[in-house]
Amino acid sequence: MQNKNHTENPHIGFELRRAANLIRREIDNAMSGRKIEKLTGMQGRVIGFLCHNLGKEIFQRDIETEFSIRRSTATAMLQTMEKHGLIERQPVEYDARLKRIAPTPVALERHKIFEYEINRVEASVLNGITKDEADTLLKILEKIRNNLGE
Amino acid sequence: MQNKNHTENPHIGFELRRAANLIRREIDNAMSGRKIEKLTGMQGRVIGFLCHNLGKEIFQRDIETEFSIRRSTATAMLQTMEKHGLIERQPVEYDARLKRIAPTPVALERHKIFEYEINRVEASVLNGITKDEADTLLKILEKIRNNLGE
DNA sequence: GATAAAATGTTAGGGTGCTAACAATTTAAA
């Protein structure tokens, strides 16, 4: 309509979120192209984490620290995943507060596809960005986390 | 509990979101320290955008493109902001589809505090990160956006 | 052993994202 000269100074937090949102869209979109019921980005990450630690006992608190999310966020997410048959939560003998979390066979199946698709998306996202730049990016993100007491 | 050796390869999209979430927490926290009713990070950005364009007509579609969000996301957010008395939405004479969006005096007041707090948070987030690194970060994020057709 | 503190998980309520399906209006094309 009028001269679209209205962009303000960039704020780091917002720009990070914007890029993250666009990437999430892309992942969701890639997964939706499959016949199989999809995993969301976060669900895929959680299943990946569980797969990566199949021998070990994983509890909700481990998910919280691994993904830097709050307790209530983890509760809601894991409840949803359990409802969808992606994980099982079993009580633990030696501590009544804990619940052991394990992926179901269905989840393992879907996770294979997730891994394939996320790598595809990752590659297209990083198109024209050097390995060095990507490493720098991750290093800066780590610094930011440290600055915020992670 | 056991050796916490279970971190996987980093995925760019997830790491961006994690950092963005931590920063949002920090902003919310800073705003909560104030006596006044707070603005959320996104609300602060929207009001800032409106302030920056006070002479021009701004419609919902402009918010969508400015912030790279979907129509329905913008609808919900602006409804909430209207409900909270942060913006007004008025019909436009020459096009019955559009709604003119303007900030209220209350919003302008809160936005001053928001600006102050977000700059403080921004500074603490970027502690130990050089101007060059920050510029590189923003440049990479822009490349990512371009790669995803923004 | 009793009491206080810490750890783990849940619930309630709200903000910010998305897709898909709609309704209404305006613009383009036949």
Added chain:
DNA sequence: TTTAAATTGTTAGCACCCTAACATTTTATC
């Protein structure tokens, strides 16, 4: 000009993220 297409906004339903307030269980402290 009438029909088709594009534009703008809404609704419904869901994922993900938060704080605050709770309940329960375990661990520390006295």
